[in-house]
Amino acid sequence: MIDDKMAKMAINTLKEYCNTSLKTCNKCAVKDACCMPCRVFGNMNEINDVGTFENMQKSAKKPIKFDETMKESKDFMVYLWALLEEVTETTIGDYDRQHMEIDVNKYGKVTIDLKNNTGRVVAHGDARCHPNDTFNIKTGMKIAAERMIEELKKSLHPRNDDSYYYMGDYGPVHRICKDEFFDRLNDVMSNCFNNPAVALEHETEIRYRKENILRIIADYMKKR
Template sequence: MIDDKMAKMAVNTLKAYFAKYPLVGEFENTQKPPQKTPKFDATLLDSPCFRDYINGILELEAERAGISHRGLDKVKCYPNGTIKVWYKSEDDETVYKGKAKCHPNDAFNPEIGIKLAVQRIAEKMNKPFIPTDGETYFYVDDEDTIYSTINHNTNRDILNIAVGNCFNNYERALSNKGAITKHIERAAELLEKLRDEGDESHGAFLQTRLPETWGKVETL
């Protein structure tokens, strides 16, 4: 009869030849899933040529997204196919981060990943700033001058919020001055149109609803 000691020796001998069985007493390791093949070789980040390559992509995509090169901070690629891009605001106080992850079934492509990450940064930067009650904000006035005020939910505050004329710092308000002027012009045109339509509707309402005796003096 073969005892346990001899059986273990036989199994370990097989392992030595075939190198794909764990040692006896470690069969639970066979249940572990195989390691995933990395999407990206992280050692490439140490290559100056590769760094120049991804920095070139970063600047190109920033230009396409309409954001300044000056705020570009860093870009990192991870073995699992994730790309992260950091961007600093003009006042160097706010940091935006864009992230993109390669689909498990797709091949890693840094150009696509950086493009998506930069687009997500641009979306965050262009998201309208809505000040809370009592919060200070900057806005563009009728003469293209930048002012700061506190949101007290006055008519001016409500209109500024409606047209996106609220910014959390002077630099953002200044850089969006031209866009805000166009927004105000379009808003004025829309309000005039609504006013005229309202006058027409009001006149039609009076014609259909007022009695024929309206304006006549009736005696009892």
């Protein structure tokens, strides 16, 4: 239904189009509707209590959800780490803290990044607060942590000098990637992980992949 506001905006939109368009009247897209003297739309009175349809198309500014100056406080950062431990039900040691970054921006986006020994992000999680919702930092931290942990469980694609763990014959083994054949083989088998605990979770599937590769090699050697 076309209400009063929409009708007023139509008038303002036509006036704006007529006065700002570089087209001549002969090239105007709505000239057939302009049955009065030239530039009739441009000479219409503007209605001040509404804008134009263009104003409706412009995206509204994101509402501010969080005071970023709080991050300058050491006490607040201590609170963030304590909150992360609470939502993950774990104790985060000094080593992990040195390789993790937590951030909250003014729009209510919570970000958690886990970095490896070279400073490259290997697991990322974030949570965005909807513009219409009330920002809850604990909820944001929980969602971001869950997403980061899901990425943490995935296998890595290590680059040169990256630290990673792979499942060896007798358990997880730590290694620094040197882009050698062994590293590429582990990468192809998805046998590169952030930590030994995650590597152990994939022990069965890695063993199965190794057995398949050995079987393929054995079959190839028999055919030679």
